[in-house]
Amino acid sequence: MRNLIFSAALATLSLFGLSAQAETIEAGNQYVELSSPVPVSEPGKIEVVELFWYGCPHCYQFEPTLNPWIDKLPEDVHFVRIPAMFGGVWDIHGQLFITLESMGVERQVHKAVFDAIHKEGKKLATAEEMADFVATLGVDKDKFLSTFHSFAVKGQMEKAKKLAVAYQISGVPTLIVNGKYRFDVRSSGGPEQTLDVANQLIAKERAAR
Template sequence: MRHLILSAVLAGASLFAMSAQAEEIQEGKQYVAIDPAVPVSVPGKIEVVELFWYGCPHCYQFEPTLEPWVEKLPEDVHFVRVPAMFGGVWNVHGQMFIALESMGVEPKVHAAVFEAIHKEGKKLSTPEEMAEFLATQGVDQEAFLKTYNSFGVKAQVEKAKKLAAAYQVSGVPVLVVNGKYRFDIGSSGGPEQTLVVADQLIDMERTAE
């Protein structure tokens, strides 16, 4: 009985802590206001952007927490992934993401790319290496290479670079709500808390409309 009571007390304390954290969210603590605000890609919806890099271990570890949350987002929230481009392999991986997105296959292979890099030790640092791996996931090699080197993808790469600069991002993973508020795992207090902050900012934007 004593253990049951203690468990109940701890569970209650945990819920209270989460509630308190949600109530105490404030600029300069859990999140930073972006000035000037960045226009959203789909007007009329509340946009949540994740800036990430396939080679980032923190991004990889964040995925199991982030993905279920994304799947349950309401209709008025638009989620977007933007690859961070800080040079070298960051740019190469970012271009791969954009190519896969352009082909419409990114959702099917997103997790597999993360696993290949972080569990299988693949670098995926050249288009040819990417194409060879992606073929094992059902992606046509020739079509991928053609898309990867296309003008359209290269234009999207430049757009992604400009977005990261506009969001004033220097590391990943980072979330941005409605082009106005930037926050990350460190400022929020952990992966789960990051999504608590995201939910609060989404509610704040919904109320402001």
């Protein structure tokens, strides 16, 4: 009898666990549905955008959870990082990111830039300081500086600022799924929960096709 009771209790706990795991998310709670959807950069794919700032400690803390998730995304999901630029050093760091991305080296040095600011106490607040730092990572200093000051990078900065306005963001890190749904670590309940919200919204968009 004791074994039967124990087995029944385990079954109940299992069912409860499955129920909790399958709990659905709701607009207005874990995420916000944008009133005006923003076009995605790669039509035909489900886009996930992260808006971030290199100087943001919450963005830095989110990285170890976010990056392994990015690496496992299926082929129909396109992940994009966009620097949030609210003026001052936000814009300078945004220009840094866009420069590195334009040079095709962002993936190799992204973590090192975060570490330099949050672990090593570097400001990376001027073009020369940035150029000297990325040169230690194998990035050509002169090419970095010419790209940093180029019209192409400045154009990408303006585009990123317009997207942030369209997404109606007020802080970082913030995620946007398919130009329709906005959420962040706080609204979701934590880093892991944020990615669970992302997974559910990706599934929602995939099912709607």
